[in-house]
Amino acid sequence: MFYIHCPYCGETREEEEFHPKGQAHIARPLDPDACSDEEWGDYLFFRDNPRGIHHELWVHAVGCRKFFNVTRHTVTYEILETYKMGEQPSITAEHPEGRPTDAVDQQASLRDGVRA
Amino acid sequence: MSNTAAEKVRTFDTRTQAKIAVESPLAYSYRRSGAPAPTAKSRVVLRERPFLGHLVLRGGAIVLDEAVREVLGVSLPGEPQGLVQDAEGVRSVQWLSPDEWLLIVPGGEEFELENRLRAALDDAHFAISNVSGGQTLVELEGEAARELLMKSVIYDVHPSHFPVGKGVTTVFAKATVILRRPAEERWELVVRRSFADYTYRWLLDAGEEYAIGVAR
Numbered sequence: 001m002f003y004i005h006c007p008y009c010g011e012t013r014e015e016e017e018f019h020p021k022g023q024a025h026i027a028r029p030l031d032p033d034a035c036s037d038e039e040w041g042d043y044l045f046f047r048d049n050p051r052g053i054h055h056e057l058w059v060h061a062v063g064c065r066k067f068f069n070v071t072r073h074t075v076t077y078e079i080l081e082t083y084k085m086g087e088q089p090s091i092t093a094e095h096p097e098g099r100p101t102d103a104v105d106q107q108a109s110l111r112d113g114v115r116a
Numbered sequence: 117m118s119n120t121a122a123e124k125v126r127t128f129d130t131r132t133q134a135k136i137a138v139e140s141p142l143a144y145s146y147r148r149s150g151a152p153a154p155t156a157k158s159r160v161v162l163r164e165r166p167f168l169g170h171l172v173l174r175g176g177a178i179v180l181d182e183a184v185r186e187v188l189g190v191s192l193p194g195e196p197q198g199l200v201q202d203a204e205g206v207r208s209v210q211w212l213s214p215d216e217w218l219l220i221v222p223g224g225e226e227f228e229l230e231n232r233l234r235a236a237l238d239d240a241h242f243a244i245s246n247v248s249g250g251q252t253l254v255e256l257e258g259e260a261a262r263e264l265l266m267k268s269v270i271y272d273v274h275p276s277h278f279p280v281g282k283g284v285t286t287v288f289a290k291a292t293v294i295l296r297r298p299a300e301e302r303w304e305l306v307v308r309r310s311f312a313d314y315t316y317r318w319l320l321d322a323g324e325e326y327a328i329g330v331a332r
């Protein structure tokens with residue numbers, strides 16, 4: 001049993017409330033018609049499988065039901081950070097100790113979760 | 117004027133005028149599993165609050181807050197896990213997600229409330245769903261209520277972590293529950309109608325050591 005911090009609930013909650021949803025930050029090609037079969041196949045089917053720091057999409061399935069991102073170490077299983085959709089990780093394979101603070105997007109307050 | 121959002125959405129009152137016998141989601145459970153009456157030894161008492169009006173509001177916090185304050189006179193809990201009640205303590209608004217709130221009002225008020233909210237929100241970007249028929253509210257009261265919950269939910273219900281005025285969606289005995297604490301020794305479980313019997317039987321079993329009683 002371990003705990004995961006939901007960036008929308010602002011709380012650390014039981015693993016049982018969450019589901020993993022695969023690799024994060026996969027952008028749909030802006031112009032699918034202009035893709036080669038290989039580019040489109042890469043987008044649809046091919047995923048990274050790194051040894052070390054990995055960015056994943058998770059969902060707080062029994063909770064706020066929002067999707068968010070998790071930076072996780074695939075060897076130690078340690079969760080290094082969680083962050084909202086649309087945000088960028090501060091811990092990456094290139095910067096395992098965290099990116100320089102001026103490069104990290106300012107975290108919006110919890111009140112600003114989602115606004116229509 | 118003839119094309120406002122409120123007029124584009126068809127709403128209807130789910131409570132019929134016809135005289136049809138209604139049964140609470142736990143009616144079957146009372147017959148099949150019994151309902152031990154509370155005694156002096158009961159350290160926790162279970163009480164169902166059936167037939168309340170449940171509305172799910174979705175949209176931006178700012179526009180919804182304005183409409184709810186205008187129509188209900190309470191402000192929308194903007195912080196996660198917030199639960200606010202009106203002065204009488206019979207109407208409540210709970211944060212479910214950054215763009216989703218649960219409104220619970222006395223049964224029969226929900227249709228008029230929905231229409232008034234739609235009028236107040238006009239053409240804002242929002243959704244209101246009447247989920248009254250899909251869920252029911254089970255109340256646990258007494259000094260052992262917290263102990264009973266400690267055996268049943270995965271969420272930390274210690275007072276330092278779960279003060280009055282908090283509510284969460286979490287796992288209750290492998291099912292989903294909305295757990296709220298409106299008062300010091302009173303907890304509310306909002307459960308799916310189809311899970312009501314399961315939840316009830318679990319509570320009777322887990323509450324046996326506290327001589328759980330069912331108030332009806």
Ligand SMILES: [Zn+2]
Nearest residue numbers: 006009060064
């Ligand atoms: Zn959450």
